[in-house]
Amino acid sequence: MWWNARHMEAAASERRVWKVVPGLSKLATYAIVIVALCAAWEGYKWLWETTGWTWPFLVDDTTMPHLWDILKAFGEPVTTGGPALIHPLLDAAWFTAKEAIAGFVLGAVVGFALAVLLVHSRLLERGLLPYIVASQTVPILAIAPMVVIGLGSKGVEGWKAVAVLAAYLTFFPVAINALRGLQSADPRAFELMESYASSRWSILWRLRVPASLPYLFTALKISATASVIGAIIGETPASIQEGLGGAIVNFNQYYSLQPTFLWATNIVCAVLGLVLFGAVALTERLVLRRAPEHYA
Amino acid sequence: MRGRGDSVVSIQTLTKSFSTGVTALQDIDLEIAPGEFISLIGPSGCGKSTLLRVIGDLVEPTSGTLRVNGKTAHQARVDHDYGIVFQDAVLYDWRTVQRNVSLPLELLGWDRAKRKERVREMLELVELTGFESSRPWQLSGGMQQRVSIARALSFDPALLLMDEPFGALDEMTRERLNMELLRIWEKSGSTVVFVTHSIPEAVFLSTRVVVMSARPGRIAATIDVDLRQPRGGETREDARFFELVTEVREALAAGHGEAAGGRSSSVEELF
Numbered sequence: 001m002w003w004n005a006r007h008m009e010a011a012a013s014e015r016r017v018w019k020v021v022p023g024l025s026k027l028a029t030y031a032i033v034i035v036a037l038c039a040a041w042e043g044y045k046w047l048w049e050t051t052g053w054t055w056p057f058l059v060d061d062t063t064m065p066h067l068w069d070i071l072k073a074f075g076e077p078v079t080t081g082g083p084a085l086i087h088p089l090l091d092a093a094w095f096t097a098k099e100a101i102a103g104f105v106l107g108a109v110v111g112f113a114l115a116v117l118l119v120h121s122r123l124l125e126r127g128l129l130p131y132i133v134a135s136q137t138v139p140i141l142a143i144a145p146m147v148v149i150g151l152g153s154k155g156v157e158g159w160k161a162v163a164v165l166a167a168y169l170t171f172f173p174v175a176i177n178a179l180r181g182l183q184s185a186d187p188r189a190f191e192l193m194e195s196y197a198s199s200r201w202s203i204l205w206r207l208r209v210p211a212s213l214p215y216l217f218t219a220l221k222i223s224a225t226a227s228v229i230g231a232i233i234g235e236t237p238a239s240i241q242e243g244l245g246g247a248i249v250n251f252n253q254y255y256s257l258q259p260t261f262l263w264a265t266n267i268v269c270a271v272l273g274l275v276l277f278g279a280v281a282l283t284e285r286l287v288l289r290r291a292p293e294h295y296a
Numbered sequence: 297m298r299g300r301g302d303s304v305v306s307i308q309t310l311t312k313s314f315s316t317g318v319t320a321l322q323d324i325d326l327e328i329a330p331g332e333f334i335s336l337i338g339p340s341g342c343g344k345s346t347l348l349r350v351i352g353d354l355v356e357p358t359s360g361t362l363r364v365n366g367k368t369a370h371q372a373r374v375d376h377d378y379g380i381v382f383q384d385a386v387l388y389d390w391r392t393v394q395r396n397v398s399l400p401l402e403l404l405g406w407d408r409a410k411r412k413e414r415v416r417e418m419l420e421l422v423e424l425t426g427f428e429s430s431r432p433w434q435l436s437g438g439m440q441q442r443v444s445i446a447r448a449l450s451f452d453p454a455l456l457l458m459d460e461p462f463g464a465l466d467e468m469t470r471e472r473l474n475m476e477l478l479r480i481w482e483k484s485g486s487t488v489v490f491v492t493h494s495i496p497e498a499v500f501l502s503t504r505v506v507v508m509s510a511r512p513g514r515i516a517a518t519i520d521v522d523l524r525q526p527r528g529g530e531t532r533e534d535a536r537f538f539e540l541v542t543e544v545r546e547a548l549a550a551g552h553g554e555a556a557g558g559r560s561s562s563v564e565e566l567f
Contacts, residue, residue: 188386191354195457196403197374206399210390288390 038067065260070267073260085261089247089268096231096243097272099159103166104227104276108220110167111174115212116204118175119182136172140165140233148238158240165238166230170223177219181212217284224276232269244269303327303363304455304487305351310360312346319512320346324360326506326515333481333488335498335505337544338551343513344491345459351489352378352457365454372454376404379448379486383460385440387432387447394419394428397447404451418446421480438469445477449484456481456488463493474500478527495548499523499540500531507544509551516551519543 041064048059057063074086114132118125144165151161185207193203235245244265251262305328312321320343328334336344349355350362353369364372372378379400387396394415401411419425422442432440441461448456462470474497481488492498498505502521509516521540523531531537 186384186386188382188384189388191349192380192382192386194354195352195373195378195380196376196400198403202403206402207388210388213390 041067062256062259065263070260070263073258073264076260078261085264089244089265092242092244092247092265093268093272095159096228096235096245096269097276099162099231099234099243100166100227100272100276102160102163103168103230104170104223106163107167107170107172107223107227108174111171111219111223112178112216114171114175115178115182118179119208120200125179132172132175135168140168140230141237143168144234144237148234158238159243162231162234162238162240162243165234166227169226169230173219173222173226174216177215178212181215182208184215185211213288217280217288220280221277221284224280225273228269228273228276244272302330304330304332304365305489306361306363307351308361310350310362311358312343312350312355313358321350321357322512322514324513324515328487328489330487331485333490333501333503335490335492335502336508337492337495337498337505338508338513338516338548339510340493341513342508342510342551344508346513347508348457348459348489348491351455352380376400376451377454379451379453379456381441381444381448381456381458381461383463385432385437385444387440387443389432391432392428393424393430393432393435393443396432396443397450399447400451414450415446418450421449421483422446422476436469437465438473441465441473442476445480449480449486452484452486454487456486458488458490460491460493462497470494470497475528477501482526495541495544496532496537499537499544500527505540505544507547507551509548514551517547519547 045059045064045066047053053059061069074089075084077083078085078088114128118128147164147168148158148161151164152158182204189207189211190203193207198206231243232245232248234240235243236249240246241250247265248262248269251258251265255262305326307324307326310321310324311319313319324347326334336347338344346355350357351364351369353373362369365375365377367375367377387393388399391399394412397415397418398406398411401414406414415428416425419428422445424439424442424446427435427439432443435443445461448458462473465473478501488501490498490501499521500523505519505521506515507517507519508514519540523534523536523540
């Protein structure tokens with residue numbers, strides 16, 4: 001059984017290495033997933049191209065460019081003699097990030113305020129909640145021109161109008177989750193506050209809000225990514241060129257000539273969403289210092 | 297026997313019916329004098345927890361009169377006359393132990409220095425000095441319940457209401473906390489209303505045991521507990537302790553509507 005013991009020793013020391021460098025195993029997991037995804041992309045491309053399969057779609061360098069070509073595209077000039085793609089993309093990302101962050105903050109504030117209002121009035125909850133839900137069934141594409149033109153006529157800049165559209169997507173998960181969170185405390189915790197004859201304000205501030213935080217952060221994480229989508233989608237009907245939405249529309253038109261540019265733009269969009277998500281997740285860790293099982 | 301004027305709690309012909317048609321409490325008469333330790337005991341559904349909540353103005357009675365310190369229960373609540381301890385500690389996860397204890401003091405508007413001093417005293421009283429900065433979920437169930445008691449007593453309420461506070465704890469922790477509660481009660485001089493399922497616990501702790509019967513919830517008997525104070529481990533071995541336990545048990549059985557013949561069998565059950 002000597003080999004068995006040795007195996008176990010090796011396994012144990014391996015586990016120790018993972019523990020010694022905190023986050024190493026997590027990092028390794030990310031790396032493995034990324035490598036696997038890249039391998040899947042290239043493997044699929046290779047298999048379909050060599051076999052000549054065309055189902056469900058034709059695979060070639062236009063529909064699925066090589067990953068290295070996509071990465072290379074960041075360094076290629078958009079127009080002859082112009083700056084490399086990465087520069088206009090970063091400018092566009094910053095522009096869209098501005099819209100997304102403003103929309104995220106606006107949506108979070110409105111959503112939370114709405115939840116606070118509804119939790120204090122059964123009548124309002126019953127009366128308003130169906131319309132809040134219905135608001136999300138109206139496609140943002142239908143509202144975008146109205147919002148942009150309406151706010152534009154009041155002299156509001158285009159990017160601010162897009163922020164309002166992003167807020168339209170983000171307020172909903174915040175309102176619904178915060179409402180649930182504000183009601184989530186133990187009924188006896190409410191009795192306790194009542195036995196102290198606490199004011200509504202005091203119950204809100206000392207009990208409802210802290211109890212709602214885990215729910216709120218779950219909603220904020222959803223909203224963070226939704227705000228990026230809202231900003232990108234909002235730019236399109238608003239005919240705003242400076243953001244990632246504009247870049248997507250632009251590179252879409254040249255897709256048959258330069259497919260890698262659109263794919264590179266997609267990567268930037270995804271990274272922007274991840275950065276906002278990560279910022280919220282980090283804030284959650286700093287704010288919520290609770291029992292481990294409370295981490296979502 | 298007890299003058300109504302100086303009672304902490306004075307209840308006459310109090311009834312509580314729920315909208316479902318269930319009569320939870322019927323014709324309750326109870327006078328509680330300052331410094332008394334009253335246990336409410338009875339089968340499930342006898343309304344003992346409801347009675348506690350009615351006294352604490354968390355549930356409105358249907359009819360009858362209720363005065364607490366000569367005031368309405370509502371006024372008593374506004375005046376912060378109640379400290380409440382539930383079966384679970386109901387501590388706030390997002391607060392440290394010391395900030396949990398100081399919660400009612402914050403609500404009463406005490407300044408920081410005064411709060412800190414009182415929290416220190418209270419944690420000393422429940423023997424949790426050194427755990428000020430711990431989080432509730434880092435403590436055992438018994439320790440959590442001690443924090444909850446410290447919180448309830450921190451602002452010197454006239455009346456301490458306890459709803460099966462040790463019901464969720466194991467027997468050994470329960471007995472130890474019984475001793476501690478008696479020590480705290482003697483020291484603080486507060487009046488306690490204590491809901492329990494346990495006959496020995498009720499007899500060990502109380503100056504008086506109020507036996508209730510179910511459907512509708514009524515007071516079946518009131519038994520004075522004349523055990524020597526202060527009580528301790530040897531109290532549980534006192535012959536008088538066993539007599540009183542038997543007396544409560546018989547009152548409970550009688551409340552259940554059992555025939556006189558059932559008495560002796562219920563006594564045998566105990567031993």
